Amino acid sequence: xxIAGQNPDIISARELGVVACxxxxxxxxxxxxxxxRCGSKIVAxxxxxxxxxxxxxxIGLMCYVPxxxxxxxxxxxxxxxxxDTIVGGAVELIHHGSIGVALIILIASVVIxxxxxxxxxxLAISVKRPSTVSKQHRQILYEVVEYIGRWSMIDIFVVAIMxxxxxxxxxxxxxxxxxxxxxxxxxxxTMLSAQAFDSRMIWDLQTRRQRSDTQ
Amino acid sequence: MPDASPIPLDQLIVCTHxxxxxxxxxxxxxxxxxxxxxxxxxxxxxxxxxxxxxAISVAITILIIAATVFPFLSxxxxxxxxxxxxxxxxxxxxDGPLLALALLTAALIIFVPLARVLLTVYVLVPIVxxxxxxxxxxxxxxxxxxxxxxxxAEIFALGCAVALVKISDLADVxxxxxxxxxxxxxxxxxxxxxxxxxxSVWKSLDKTQTS
Ligand SMILES: [Zn+2]
Ligand SMILES: [Zn+2]
Numbered sequence: 001x002x003i004a005g006q007n008p009d010i011i012s013a014r015e016l017g018v019v020a021c022x023x024x025x026x027x028x029x030x031x032x033x034x035x036x037r038c039g040s041k042i043v044a045x046x047x048x049x050x051x052x053x054x055x056x057x058x059i060g061l062m063c064y065v066p067x068x069x070x071x072x073x074x075x076x077x078x079x080x081x082x083x084d085t086i087v088g089g090a091v092e093l094i095h096h097g098s099i100g101v102a103l104i105i106l107i108a109s110v111v112i113x114x115x116x117x118x119x120x121x122x123l124a125i126s127v128k129r130p131s132t133v134s135k136q137h138r139q140i141l142y143e144v145v146e147y148i149g150r151w152s153m154i155d156i157f158v159v160a161i162m163x164x165x166x167x168x169x170x171x172x173x174x175x176x177x178x179x180x181x182x183x184x185x186x187x188x189x190t191m192l193s194a195q196a197f198d199s200r201m202i203w204d205l206q207t208r209r210q211r212s213d214t215q
Numbered sequence: 216m217p218d219a220s221p222i223p224l225d226q227l228i229v230c231t232h233x234x235x236x237x238x239x240x241x242x243x244x245x246x247x248x249x250x251x252x253x254x255x256x257x258x259x260x261x262x263x264x265x266x267x268x269x270a271i272s273v274a275i276t277i278l279i280i281a282a283t284v285f286p287f288l289s290x291x292x293x294x295x296x297x298x299x300x301x302x303x304x305x306x307x308x309x310d311g312p313l314l315a316l317a318l319l320t321a322a323l324i325i326f327v328p329l330a331r332v333l334l335t336v337y338v339l340v341p342i343v344x345x346x347x348x349x350x351x352x353x354x355x356x357x358x359x360x361x362x363x364x365x366x367x368a369e370i371f372a373l374g375c376a377v378a379l380v381k382i383s384d385l386a387d388v389x390x391x392x393x394x395x396x397x398x399x400x401x402x403x404x405x406x407x408x409x410x411x412x413x414x415s416v417w418k419s420l421d422k423t424q425t426s
């Protein structure tokens with residue numbers, strides 16, 4: 001597509017005095033309150049959005065703690081009953097030699113959730129304070145957080161599949177532990193937190209600053 | 216910088232991710248218009264995309280229903296056999312407070328993908344046939360878009376792979392017919408999502424409404 005005025009002169013809709021519907025992208029004059037095309041509420045910049053981001057972020061974090069403390073999976077065999085937390089289960093897998101699968105679990109259940117908490121917090125702080133990280137990089141970070149966050153749900157699905165499948169009477173049985181509920185809630189609330197973040201705010205501060213230093 | 220006032224609103228396209236505004240120029244079929252600032256795909260028209268998406272959607276609907284009913288995986292250990300369907304897997308969390316989790320899992324892997332497909336068909340069929348949009352088509356499409364992050368069939372598929380490795384220590388695992396249906400389903404869901412040009416759909420919903 002031909003872009004009106006390549007890179008340095010890109011103007012924001014806000015500077016043009018228009019506002020776009022975030023759902024259907026229809027453009028309206030600034031100050032329009034409802035999108036006449038799709039019916040969504042139009043918010044130029046949501047002043048409360050950061051508060052929502054932080055509130056959901058905090059709930060997500062609070063659910064993440066019990067998710068790691070309680071057992072995720074209870075495996076009952078003829079000889080023993082074993083309860084594994086998320087990390088414990090991964091360590092167990094490494095002992096059995098399934099390092100690849102252990103890595104998937106660790107990445108999906110530990111690295112991604114923790115990375116998400118840090119990334120969302122960083123983004124939310126960076127729109128209030130000037131940041132050394134470029135706007136492009138922060139936008140990419142946001143897209144990555146939005147895309148990858150859902151994949152944390154994989155551990156819940158693994159637990160679901162295992163506990164429905166491994167029901168062999170006395171021989172072996174796998175049952176879900178309490179952590180599964182907390183973990184699912186944690187994933188959901190961090191997803192909601194990321195969705196509540198208005199990524200247009202990343203660019204607001206920068207466009208203002210760009211005015212002064214012309215290239 | 217161009218002056219704001221002479222540009223009519225329907226000549227503008229705005230990136231919803233970074234708020235960059237551009238004057239609209241439709242890319243030809245097969246090309247993609249990306250935001251020059253943040254790289255978000257703005258328009259991605261395809262020839263016959265509507266028909267293709269409807270065909271894929273019908274296939275997805277059939278596969279979801281079949282994959283839910285037929286046995287999905289089965290295990291054997293020392294003479295004991297157990298086979299489950301996807302619905303069984305989703306409803307594994309059935310005791311006490313975990314029931315909420317069972318409903319949630321069922322929604323994420325079966326009902327949300329199914330709802331999105333049905334809504335898409337409902338919206339697209341009149342557009343493809345050049346008829347006025349279906350009743351409440353805009354609401355339907357809006358809902359379908361809002362549900363997008365909550366459709367997790369592909370994540371469930373990777374979850375199966377992980378679970379299989381974990382179980383292989385305990386018992387022998389065999390794939391049922393539904394497993395292969397589900398694998399095909401995941402490919403189709405991803406394809407459908409990539410074929411769909413949201414901008415074009417909204418545009419056609421709009422045009423037919425005002426004329
Ligand atoms: Zn709209
Ligand atoms: Zn953009």
